[in-house]
Structure formats: C-alpha cells, structure tokens
Amino acid sequence: MALHIHEACILLLAIPGLVTSAAISHEDDPADEGDQISSNDNLIFDDYRGKGCVDDSGFVYKLGERFFPGHSNCPCVCALDGPVCDQPECPKIHPKCTKVEHNGCCPECKEVKNFCEYHGKNYKILEEFKPSPCEWCRCEPSNEVHCVVADCAVPECVNPVYEPEQCCPVCKNGPNCFAGTTIIPAGIEVKVDECNICHCHNGDWWKPAQCSKRECQGKHTV
DSSP, X not given: OHHHHHHHHHHHHHHHHHHHHHHTOGGGOHHHHHHHHHHHHHHHTOXXXXXXXXXXXXXXXXXXXXXXXXXXXXXXXXXXXEEEEOOOOOOOOOTTEEEEEOSSSSOEEEXXXXXXXXXXXXXXXXXXXXXXXXXXXXXXXXXXXXXXXXXXXXXXXXXXXXXXXOSSOBOTTOSEEEETTEEEETTXXXXXXXXXXXXXXXXXXXXXXXXXXXXXXXXXXX
C-alpha cells in the first residue's frame, strides 16, 4: 500500500512540469507571429528605388532596361529616378472617327464612318458603282459620292437603238440616212427606184440623201 502512494506522489509532482513546459512553448508566442508577419511584409514591399523599376504587374526591371510600365503606357527606360517614358508624336485621329481606344501609347481610331449613302444604298470607301447605265460613281474617302454622267456621241444613223444595260444608242446596221422614206446605207450609191440613184452626205446623216435622176427604164409595148 505504501508503494502505491509513493508512485502517485511522483506522478503529481511531474504534472506541473509538463504544464509549465507547454505554457512557454514558442509555437503559440504572439510575438513570434508579429515577427513573422513583419518579415513577410518586408518581402512584399521591397524598395527598388535606385536599383530598378516595377511595372503595373509587379515585374522588376534593371537600370537601363526598356519596358512598358502598363498596358496603356508608352515604352520607358528604367533610370535612377524612375521610369523615363517616350512621348511620341501620335497620328491625328480621323475627324469622322466614331470610336477611339486608348490601349496603347497613342490613341487609336477603331471605328470610322467608312461608307457612302446614295439613293438609299450604302457603298464602301473607294467603291465604284453605276446607279444607271449612263452614270459612273465612286464613294470618296470623304464619305461623299462623286458621279460622272456619260456624254453620248451623236449616232451616225437615223434609226439608233438602245441596248439593255448600255447608256448610249448604237447604230446596229451602221451609218445611214433617209432617201425619201427609204433608209439607205452610207458610203454607197443606192438605186431607190427605176429613175433615182441616191447616196448619203458624208458625216451629215441627218440631211436627206442626195439623189440624181438616171435614164428611166420604161416598159416597151409591142
């Protein structure tokens, strides 16, 4: 019985030592957590002044290195006092630009009125078209339509015809003129009846044919 009491006393004396050791463990020390956070902050917020440059994404560039600090920035060179960026002379924006984007060093026109409207239809810039057989038009870069109307030459015949999809009349049978009510071809003499031979005036198709009488071939009776 005495042996059991002695062993219990030894166990009770050992327990405070265990509690004391756990209480002073460094794993739960708030001071260590503070030091750990502070060290992490130092890694994230390093000071690169005089050593390099940092872009918007957190990339570090060496002194003298060329880089783009941001998506919409001009190219820069990393210097001791910070980035030294180019200031280029950007092209002018088209006066008819309807959408401008600033995603690069210079603003860029992304949408411009690039068509012409003519008689209810749209045409592309520099597109050529014929609204009628006698008109030739083009959509100019100014979004205006310029047209030229065909100037037809005077036909050299008295019976010109208009072919489909053609502007000017054509003489399908060649130059001709009137000899009375008869149409005769130009360039030759034509016997229009038993007594008259006619020919067209050269170049003057609108004038009646010039005719001359010849010996008539009358009928002989027996």
